[in-house]
Amino acid sequence: MTFSVVQPLVILGLSWACWRILRPRLFPSALRNLPGPDGGSWLSGHLNKMMNTTAWDYHLKTLRQFGATSLVKGVFGSDDIYTFDPKALHHILVKDHNVIWDETDSFVAGNKTFFGEGIFTSLGERHRRQRKMLNPVFSINHMREMVLIFYEVAHKVEQAFSNKVANGPQEIDVMDWMTRLALELIGQSGLGYTFDELTETSQPHRYAQAAKQLIPSQTENTVVIQTILPYITNIGTPKFRRWIVDHFPSKGVKRMRDIVDVLHETSVEIYESKLTAIKKGDEALAAQIGKGKDIISILLKANMKAEDDDKLSEEELLGQVTSLTFAATDTTSGALTRTFHLLAQHKDAQAKVREEIRNARKANGGQDIDYDTLVALPYLDAICRETLRLARQDGILPLMTPVRGKDGKMITELEVPKGTIAHISILNANTNPDLWGPDAGEWKPERWLNPLPQALIDARIPGVYSHLYLLSTSFTYSPTDHAFSFIRMTFLGGGRSCIYNVLIHYTSSGFKFSQLEMKVVLVLMLEKFEFSLSDKNIYWQMTGITTPNLDATSTLPTLPLIVGKAK
Template identity: 45%
Template sequence: MLATEYGPTAQITGFLGRKQLYTFDPKAMHHILVKDGALFQPHRIESGPLLFGKGLLSTIGEQHRKQRKMLNPVFSIAHMRSMMPIFNNVVDQLRNALTERVQNGAREIDLLGWMARTALELIGQSGFGYSFDNMVDDVPRHEYSIVIKDLAPALARLAFARFYLLPLALKILPTYALTFIMNITPWKSLHDVRDMVNYMHELSVEVYEEKKCAFEEGDEAVVKQIGKGKDLLSIMMKENRKADSEDKLEEAEIIAQMSTFIFAAMDTTSSGLSRILHLLTLHPEVQDKMRDELIAARREHQGSQLSYDELVGLPYLDAVCRETLRLYAPVSSLLRKSTEDAIVPLSRPVRDADGNEVTEIFLPKATTVMISIMNANRDPKLWGPDVLEWKPERWLSPLPEAIMNSKMPGVYSHLMTFNGGSRSCIGFKFSQLEMKVVIAMLVENFKFSTPQNKEIFWQMSGIASPVVVGGGNFGHPQLPLIVELAKGD
């Protein structure tokens, strides 16, 4: 591994022999993501507007800052609290679906599929006041469920074109010319992505127009919708109506956020949820301890649904979520590209090719920087010698001074899982709430174990996903676990 042989910072050779910087040095990351974040834009951002419109992931500079300013209040704690009834409604549907399938005894179920469906329905109802899935059928019926599931693999098949051909084409051709060329090019994968993106955009416009009509009819019409006016889109539209003219977002920008939110949140959340469930099967004592905590909390509140504050205040549930996101971040790295010459300082000196110790590195314009989220979260010099162990208990006592004093730029718990700086994950609190609501319901009501004849392996292909080793379906993401009803008190 790079980290073992070269430490937290190294120069590596990328595609076509181009020099790149690899780092998980806290000071370097802070410089790249926070202090001089404007000089380091996301790598290959050019395809973003073509895929998702001019949403938060696809914009830079002033337009990005303007969008983030509008969206920050949407993800406030107050709004997270107001979404609890929506979240509880979706997880109740999930509980009913699983209960129906295991009420006559334990059964093997692909929980990755159910976690993906749940994540999509959560962002659908709480994000846009829209339902994608009845959470009853064995497979989702809504076309969007199929499209969003197939989009990432389809984009992977176009990686070379997206990363190397498209940036060159955009420099010399207008968008309408690119669209014409795309339509006449006999390339099925390209046409598949085009059709998926067009469908996602059309549905986003449809949802937006329905919401817009409801607003024009008055508050009563908005409340009658699925989100009852408390979904993210409703809140965003209200904020936009109140904003000063210079801060208002265009309709196209609001519409673009829908596909952006779903694409950014669905696979990462379902990956995180699935990882927790898999780990709980490998550590049944943790599963039992978490269940005891949840049952005790429910008993303390006379069997009623836990409120936002009660749920997020459960220490062991919180520890399991944090430790999983530390050791097994769904995304292992992120890429940045310098827009001009830059000097990056280091907290830990490295030696150059001549053996000289250096405390800063010069990066020419257009240098690609790979930030290792995985190794930043697994640095033994910061977390201690047990850094590779999955130990939820580490979060129940003070963290090591080294990590507390490291000035790690991550927006969440001294971790890089949700990025840092002005492009950190704006919805990380939303994601945390999703995970806790879903895991709390699952562990309280069901018991999970690993099938004896199947070995589960996690592959990194952009977003970590589980597969079953061996057999004719290796490489197909799935998480088959034995599910049974948890025994009551």
Template identity: 45%
Template structure:
């Protein structure tokens, strides 16, 4: 039976690849008139360089040569559109979302790994889920959760204090930011504690799993398998049969992903069942739950009970939100925080100015700052905005044209024959590579110092080149959190997290460079490692960001 199945799959795969191969030569390239880099390989095109872990320099070279919208050779003679023109982004993310949707690979992978959560559904399912989830990410809820945030960050501060007091001068700030981000989303999101944040406490298995997920998933062979095979086999047989096939294959990389997903799924089920039991127990005091019963999951479950039949979410969709939100909120914010602290270590004048602002604000308050005071500190806000502008944690997004469309541009495109055009026809099936990173750094928008980290730019009104560009981002003329109906629903949560952590740590500690060369890798999310970092069991450089740390009053 197994041999027959393998033969059928082989014939199917061979036929499919043959058709894809011939199709590239039979059909005319609709973007042949556009400029773009030559293809170094028929099989991979420019994809290896485009998605290289350390390939942001290649992107800089491309946009300097070809502008805001151009063609890029893809796999097997296909063509992608590379886009960061603000007007084109507006049409993709806001005006014509019925044409430009999440890439099929992204949707299917997210659904397979996380279930039918917010990032894995489209159309009515997405609108229904977003409507239910919007209230739990409101400013009102953020105000209520601020004391929980401070309680967690104080534990972080005390543990680092213990490290420094014991003579440790270098700490891995990424490890601490990852642990803290997970505990913040655990307590405020799900009434669940992952980590005591004690110095020597063991790492929760979920933390390691979510941190290594993207590296494991985006190996070249697994990426190709996801794109070309998963769409045709994901519904083949029962989940039990699929798991047996995965386990039988002599493929360590696939087994690593399986084990990572197992840990995430087991933890999500544990959190979900615990929340349901607490809500259904008439004698349960919700205020005694971790997070005081104000966590996202508790509120969501209560809202869901009272929702109309058409808005109510089934259990499988609520369960899927757990790993979805932890994945979306943990790695992005922890890396953004680590990057910001690294930048502060390299700019002592900015670190000193930030410390002065925070200390003066706290001097007029007893205890911790309230939500409104914290979020309105101008220089703290400028530091966070500038870090998120220059270094968006997720630098790129893929979209797919699910119908024919037209993309207008704010700046004319010069074609291969020297003509100027103001729009590009995009046929159904085209993949679009949206560079949030380049839009945030465009010199014609942000000025000649666009590639420099300069928080002071936010202390004065932004230049007209920024406001007139009409960048369609949901946050501060930036594309960091996207825009439109699929913008990041938790961006206020992320901002509060960054500001709480920085306000507490910068008061107590002085950060300076460790002396080690830090390398930022693109694993779908920008993650730091060092030049001399040891390799993990999966063969990747171990993630980490060492900084030198001392007490502020120690000089």
């Protein structure tokens, strides 16, 4: 490429960057009347403070200092909204979603890079079409059939732990084993594929190692993902974009590249083997793990029969494999690990749920607890809910809690300019003492065995699971081009609720796929083993899905606990 070609591109790029920086200063929005923190860099605003592994205190400080809604600085000094106001959340996630609010370019570009053309990267009609194809495979009847597979897989880890502690308590990396277990659970039940024998001597699949590192690596590279990625994902050919990544001067970016390579190569292998079996007929499919009843087999067969308008492309089908595998592995392993760590700190709760589990097994004739009994165990249910509570044309955004503006007047609704990004604080939504009560920051499963505070019920937080949020993404405010960014919602709500963990609809007949996995694993492990803290300090990193580690900077999650036989 000659200098004469490069020069205008450089001038154009610098001009664009200058305009992005100067525009909010030359044309300030009405949002400037909102209170908010000072400072922030010219490139990433407050994002580095909001999106890093040690950001817990920053979010809690923002709650205490500015209340439920405030102004923060985004990329290139943009005026962004930071909110956990329930009424605002309802409008963003449910009432005006896909009409006014949608995901940010950085959210879509990042997920497209990591997971391909799957459920995480589709918008509008395309997203609806993909969900329509996926919803039936998460039905209650289908999950009833999955319970036997869950038990079969979880018993392998139970046996491995039994062997390890046969001669006394041992320190075990629970995070490592829960990642391997979660991957094998989705492998057999979701993909008709086995990743790991789950024995003491078997080697973890390279996918498990890659999956554990992706979210921490994303957080480490927040600025790159927010500022650069949206603008290069559509430049040139895939080969050219790969060249850019290979030559990008960042070890963190190259680490993410290697992780994504593992995810993609594994998905291609699974997809091609499944497609080959389907083409050979039912006999070949039945011979595979899952016997053709796994999620991807059902999806592929349904897609073959679908009308042309509803059919998913090969690229979209491959994206579903990558998306569902990662979502199932990382969220379930993270939730299980967090639960074991909390129970190691609360031995009274651990003993109480163990007694409940043992009584249930005894009532079931000593056999594994059946589906209906499992999902109805009250204290186990309360533990799951409490752990998950603590585990993104111009328009108007109404607020439930008025905010005092810098001019001294009370603000009850915001005039939101097109292009505004709204960051939703899930941490504060899930621990707001005005809604949850003065003990909002404490882990107390018993809160779910009593009536919830009336303030919480009246707030009508638009989550689809127990008034909770638990996911991390970014959205854009947009009849044409607006942006909205989540920072930590349990399973979200509305049209972007997590399909793997809760689906759009909540049915009272039982928990969804991941809750069922969690309960099967907890029942088997807590009945047999006692979990205690080791002498190592554990730091929970504030990443896309909170991850445990020995310090705040490592990108390889770990949780060593002392495991022994339960009395």
